[in-house]
Amino acid sequence: MNQALARKWRPKTFAELVGQEHVVQALTNSLGTQRLHHAYLFTGTRGVGKTTLARILAKAFNCEQGVSATPCGTCSACTGIDAGRFVDLLEVDAASNTQVDKMRELLENALYAPTAGRYKIYVIDEVHQLSGHSFNAMLKTLEEPPEHVKFVLATTDPQKVPVTVLSRCLQFNLRQIPAEQIRARLAEILQSESVAFEPAAIAVLARAARGSLRDALSLLDQAIAHGGGQVDEASVSAMLGLAGHEHLYNVLQSLAAGDGKAMLAQADAMAAHGIAFEQALQELASLWHRIAVAQIVPAALSADDADQPMVQDLAGRFSPEEVQLCYQITNQGRADIVLAPDEYAGFTMTLLRMLAFAPEGATRAAIPAAMAASGAGGERRTAPAAPAAAAPTPQAKGAKAVDSPSKADAASARIADWAGLLGALRLSGMARQLAHNCELVGESGDVLELRVAAAHKHLLEKGPQERLRAAIEEHLGRSIRLKIEVGDPVGHTPAQLDEQxxxxxxxxxxxxxxxxxxxxxxxxxxxxxxxxxxxxxxx
Missing domain, CATH: 1.20.5 (Single alpha-helices involved in coiled-coils or other helix-helix interfaces)
Structure with a gap:
């Protein structure tokens, strides 16, 4: 009889557990040194291995070869636990056994010696659902159980477990399993099962599982049935109702080109395929995140990611500021979609927001052209960007500001130019703070002379200065050197003007x-x- 993959490939040893190395190491060391605790508490979301770990621990305690971190797996105790028929392993579902009488009966039986094994193991799943009286009934036994009894508690909500119980247990928090480890495990299982698959398809399943390997295996079973014995990306996307990378890629290509008509046409195509737009926004936010990683930390991209060329292509079409803004717009769209007239309207409104708003300095020339062609009457409000003709031209070479009234007017003119230049630069962080707190003194050859007040001299670090110099060079189209002196500005810095x-x-x-x-x-x-x-x- 065919078993579900989640049952067939359930780990039987510590070495087979995926993504819980920190717990495995602690338990392995404990068993290796024979430092055994009487009560363990495993916490974590569903499908991360709590009950599986409890069964492996039960085998480690009761293996006929002795207590160790590597149970043999062949003795009667190990095989009985794997088959679910070991009499000294009692698994209790707290959700259906909440009454205090059931707990008292259970604890009374704990006094008797084990029948076949070395220890009698009580595994209480979803222990947080026990009633308050049940917890009180088990406190004394949990604190000082008989030598032959071990408790293994599991819960998805440790906040609901009384602190008096927590303090009596050795607690381990099982983490959500990273998508990359889930993907590798799915690939290993499919190869063992001789099932053809596409790497992109199992990557989609790994992300859809959201850290739960059991969920991933259940989805894999469904994907094999849906794909007729194979696992391909198109079939998996259709099964999960996902937008598919091709749709989202086309949407972002149209966004980069400023083509609103093509974006809406792509949204119509997604609707025709029955794609859930709320899920599509979640995938779009994930795609923006991967694009940001490709721009800022490209080395962090997985070499095995089949979508890497697509992500890198999109990373070159948007500025980092646009990616951050669109990521926020997408997340806001996910929150607003429940308030929209329908999911289609909520999804397309999010796309139109991305098209309508752009960070300062970002240009999408196709948008105004398209609006002019359509005869739109209203003006489109965008972030102000300084025109090329308004780019600041430094004062005559050798010009220096001095503390005289006649020179102050010239300094004010230079300040206006300096403020206009900063409005056209893409600066952030300390580089932006440094630029806005500097006064433009003058230009001498390729040297741009600035002055910063002593109160802001902490901004004169090498990194911010280099980023400021590179941004000015890129804007002016020529090489420059910065010379920044510390002193009281003659006029007003851009930061002071903003404050005024x-x-x-x-x-x-x-x-x-x-x-x-x-x-x-x-x-x-x-x-x-x-x-x-x-x-x-x-x-």
């Missing part, structure tokens, strides 16, 4: 609020007070 603008807007907002008739009525008639910190001016 913020204060001016706050003052205007405060005056407008205090002059509002409704506010005056509340203040005069009811003694209300305006809380200054609550005033937030609008841009």
């Amino acid at each position: 603008e913020r204060r001016s807007r706050l003052e205007s907002a405060t005056q407008a609020l205090n002059a509002d008739p409704f506010v005056r009525e509340l203040v005069d008639g009811f003694g209300a007070q305006v809380v200054p910190d609550s005033i937030k001016p609008q841009r």
Whole structure:
């Protein structure tokens, strides 16, 4: 009789366990030194190996060859535990045995010596579902059990287990299994089962399992049946109702080209294939994450990933800022889709948001052209980008700012140019802080002279300076060198100008609020007070 893959390939030794090396190492060392505890608690999500680990531990305790981390697997105790017919292994489902009377009966039987094995093992699954009285009944036995009794508790929700029980157990937290390890295990099983498969298909199954190897094996059983004895990506995507990489790749290609019509056409094609759009947004967020990894840490990409060429191609079509923004828009779309008129509207609205908004400096020339061709009447609001003609031109060579009124006007003009230049650069982090707290002094040959206040000299690290220099070089199209001196700025830095603008807007907002008739009525008639910190001016 054919068994389900999850049962057929259930690990029988510590070495076969996948993704729980930290627990296996601790238990192996404990068994090797004969430092045996009387109560163990395994926690973790479903399908990560809690009950499997309990059975292997039971074999390690009762193997006829002796207590060790490598039970023989051939003696009557080992084979009996594997077959589920070992009389001294009692598996209890706490969800269906919550009554205190059942627990008392169980603990009374614990007093009797084991029938066939060295130890009597009690495995209580989903122990958090026991009633409070049941927990109280087992506390004393759990603290000082007979020498021949071992308790192995398992739960998916350790927060609901009383601390008095937790303190009496040796606790191990089983982690969710990484998708890469699940993928490798599925490939190994399919090869042993002589089932043809596509690497991309088992990668999809591994991600869909979300850290649960048991779920992955159940999905694999379903995929084999759905694919008629083989596992291919198209069949798996159709079975799971996934968007498929081809659809998402086409969507992002259209986004990179600014082609909204093609994006909506692709969404229509996904709807025709019966793809769940909520799931599609989840996959899209995962794809944005992989694109970001390809841009920032390309070495972290898996060499075995069949989609790596696609991800690298998309990484070259978007700036890192666009990827981060689109990732946030996608996640917000997942949260908003339940509020949309329907899933199609929620999905397409998320795509249109990506098309409509772009980070500062990002250009999508095809979008305004398409809007002009369609005769759209409204203006499209985008993040302001400095035009090429407005790029700052440094002052005449050798020009220096001095502390005189006539020179101050020239310094102010240079500040305006410097602020305009920064608006066109793609800077972030400390490099952006350094640039915004610097004053442009002048230019001498290929040297750009800047001044930063002593209060911000901590920004003068090599990394931020190099990123600032590289960004200016890229914008100006020529090599430059930065010379940054520490001193009090003559005029105002861009950061100071921004602060002045913020204060001016706050003052205007405060005056407008205090002059509002409704506010005056509340203040005069009811003694209300305006809380200054609550005033937030609008841009």
